[in-house]
Amino acid sequence: MTRLRVYLAGPDVFLPAADAAAVSLAKRQLCAAHGFVGVSPVDNEIDTSGMPKHQAALCISAANEKMMRGCDLAIANLTPFRGPSADVGTVYELGFMRALGKPVFGYSTQDGTLLERTRQALGGEAAQGPSGEWEDSFRMVVENFDCVDNLMLVGAVEAGGAHIVVVPAPAERRFTDLAGFELCLKLAAQKLVAPQPQAAARA
Amino acid sequence: MTRLRVYLAGPDVFLPAADAAAVSLAKRQLCAAHGFVGVSPVDNEIDTSGMPKHQAALCISAANEKMMRGCDLAIANLTPFRGPSADVGTVYELGFMRALGKPVFGYSTQDGTLLERTRQALGGEAAQGPSGEWEDSFRMVVENFDCVDNLMLVGAVEAGGAHIVVVPAPAERRFTDLAGFELCLKLAAQKLVAPQPQAAARA
Numbered sequence: 001m002t003r004l005r006v007y008l009a010g011p012d013v014f015l016p017a018a019d020a021a022a023v024s025l026a027k028r029q030l031c032a033a034h035g036f037v038g039v040s041p042v043d044n045e046i047d048t049s050g051m052p053k054h055q056a057a058l059c060i061s062a063a064n065e066k067m068m069r070g071c072d073l074a075i076a077n078l079t080p081f082r083g084p085s086a087d088v089g090t091v092y093e094l095g096f097m098r099a100l101g102k103p104v105f106g107y108s109t110q111d112g113t114l115l116e117r118t119r120q121a122l123g124g125e126a127a128q129g130p131s132g133e134w135e136d137s138f139r140m141v142v143e144n145f146d147c148v149d150n151l152m153l154v155g156a157v158e159a160g161g162a163h164i165v166v167v168p169a170p171a172e173r174r175f176t177d178l179a180g181f182e183l184c185l186k187l188a189a190q191k192l193v194a195p196q197p198q199a200a201a202r203a
Numbered sequence: 204m205t206r207l208r209v210y211l212a213g214p215d216v217f218l219p220a221a222d223a224a225a226v227s228l229a230k231r232q233l234c235a236a237h238g239f240v241g242v243s244p245v246d247n248e249i250d251t252s253g254m255p256k257h258q259a260a261l262c263i264s265a266a267n268e269k270m271m272r273g274c275d276l277a278i279a280n281l282t283p284f285r286g287p288s289a290d291v292g293t294v295y296e297l298g299f300m301r302a303l304g305k306p307v308f309g310y311s312t313q314d315g316t317l318l319e320r321t322r323q324a325l326g327g328e329a330a331q332g333p334s335g336e337w338e339d340s341f342r343m344v345v346e347n348f349d350c351v352d353n354l355m356l357v358g359a360v361e362a363g364g365a366h367i368v369v370v371p372a373p374a375e376r377r378f379t380d381l382a383g384f385e386l387c388l389k390l391a392a393q394k395l396v397a398p399q400p401q402a403a404a405r406a
Contacts, residue, residue, distance in 0.1 A: 014343040016332075054357075057348035061358020065301075082324065082339065083286035091291045092355040095298030098268075121285065129219075136285065138378055140217040145260035152295040154257075155264020175341055 004192060006031050006185075007068050007097060008040040010077025011087035011175060023176055030178065034185040035193050039071055068096055073192065075184045078106040078149060078164060079174060084117035085149050094156055103160040105188055107180030108148060109169035115144045162187045207395060209234050209388075210271050210300060211243040213280025214290035218378060226379055233381065237388040238396050242274055271299055276395065278387045281309040281352060281367060282377060287320035288352050297359055306363040308391055310383030311351060312372035318347045365390045 008031075012023045024040040031038030041064045048056035068074070074097040081087035086108070097104050110117070115134065119126045125137045134142040147154045148164050157164050165184055169177035211234075215226045227243040234241030247266045251259035271277070277300040284290035289311075300307050313320070318337065322329045328340045337345040350357045351367050360367050368387055372380035 011343065014346070016338075016342050016344070019342075053347070053349040057350050057354035058358050058361055061354050062362070064355065065358070065362075068302075082321065083288075085286075085291040087353075088288040088291060088294045089353040089355045091294045092298035092301075092353070092359070095295035096302040098295075099271075099299040099302035118285065135219075139219050139222075140214065140378065141219070143217070144256070146256040147260050150290075150292040150295070151260035151264050152267065152292045155261050155268070156295070158261055159265070159268075175343065 003035060003037045004072040004188075005070065006036045006038050006188070007071035007074040007093070008038050008042075009074050009090045009093040009097075011079070011081045011090060012040075012077060013042055013089075014087075015175060019176065023178075026178060027181060030182055030185055034182075034189050036185065036188070039067060041067060064093070065096065068093060069100070071097070071102065073097070073103040073188060074105065075181060075188065076104060076106040077108075077175070077181070078153060079108045080110050080117060080149075081175075084114060084121045086153065091150075091153060094153060098156040098159070103162075103188070103192060104156050105160070105162050105165075105184040106153065106157045107165040107167065107184050109167060109174050109177050109180060111166050111168050112148075113144075114147055114149050115142055118142045161191060206238060206240045207275040207391075208273065209239045209241050209391070210274035210277040210296070211241050211245075212277050212293045212296040212300075214282070214284045214293060214378060215243075215280055216245050216292075217290075222379065226381070229381055230384060233385055233388055237385075237392050239388065239391070242270060244270060267296070268299065271296060272303070274300070274305065276300070276306040276391060277308065278384060278391065279307060279309040280311075280378070280384070281356060282311045283313050283320060283352075287317060287324045289356065294353075294356060297356060301359040301362070306365075306391070306395060307359050308363075308365050308368075308387040309356065309360045310368040310370065310387050312370060312377050312380050312383060314369050314371050315351075316347075317350055317352050318345055321345045364394060 008027050020042050024042040028038035044063045046063045076090050076094050078086040129135045165180045167180040211230050223245050227245040231241035244267045249266045279293050279297050281289040329337050332338045348354050368383045370383040
């Protein structure tokens with residue numbers, strides 16, 4: 001049976017190089033243990049040495065898009081990154097895979113709603129408008145849909161019948177803890193991998 | 204000639220309702236003036252009244268995805284939103300349209316690179332690692348590719364032969380100024396709209 005290829009999206013790419021490689025390896029090992037092949041942009045072999053920075057950026061972007069097109073699903077690390085929401089590069093990839101009709105899964109190590117985290121990030125800048133909705137100093141409303149992040153992200157994952165998996169982790173493991181990632185793999189296996197004949201017979 | 208439909212992505216949806224409607228109208232009028240039809244999620248007619256919030260979120264997400272599929276290109280307001288990067292909902296939509304092979308354009312009212320804005324946002328938390336790269340308190344590197352935002356966003360726009368248009372605006376017009384939006388329309392018209400016979404004869 002051909003194993004499905006999982007695109008491993010996340011801000012993990014910004015970890016110190018040794019840690020990024022270790023997380024990528026651990027994720028690929030977990031993928032294998034659950035019947036998938038993990039594919040990480042960290043392991044994209046593109047040589048950008050000597051290139052102007054901007055050209056290197058375009059090369060990496062093109063390589064990542066090509067890698068995504070060669071995958072069957074994505075598991076995205078949606079842990080809030082330098083703000084109340086997920087990393088924008090990861091979110092771009094979530095939308096990309098979703099548009100291709102490929103199932104997307106997501107996890108976060110931070111609990112709470114987008115509203116709670118945004119209010120905290122805004123601090124004294126947050127205020128309630130006449131309708132009771134929270135606003136920032138530009139009077140722009142803070143999304144309040146009882147969701148862990150922006151509704152487009154939540155909708156993408158839930159459209160496939162899954163949910164964004166939240167497994168809180170302490171700060172020192174915020175971007176390396178893989179408990180939520182492994183739960184995503186289990187969800188993906190349940191939804192996408194046909195039971196083996198023997199297992200089907202037992203069901 | 205059938206006019207191309209432009210999906211109007213941006214955090215504009217979070218403006219106070221009257222302002223969001225006014226910006227949507229202004230954008231649609233500019234689209235018409237440049238030979239396009241503007242289509243905004245602000246004008247999505249979906250009745251979520253009485254729905255639990257989470258269900259409403261899923262309805263809006265599904266409606267926006269359907270609207271995107273019905274458009275031919277996107278112009279995204281990539282102005283940094285509550286942090287150094289663009290709004291995640293907008294970025295999701297950028298990736299979505301790009302994966303569908305539809306040209307994406309983007310503009311911002313804030314200049315500077317992602318590195319500069321992220322260092323400013325991190326404040327004293329930013330530090331230079333041994334290699335000279337800037338890191339946050341998690342030792343996660345700050346992307347430094349001389350780009351205005353994450354390389355996936357830049358790559359998406361430049362893959363179509365355009366660039367992210369930056370026209371600085373004062374704080375009070377940060378999310379409503381449309382100079383950059385109109386430049387995107389001009390770029391889109393140049394790249395996507397065939398010259399009229401008369402114009403072609405002059406060329």
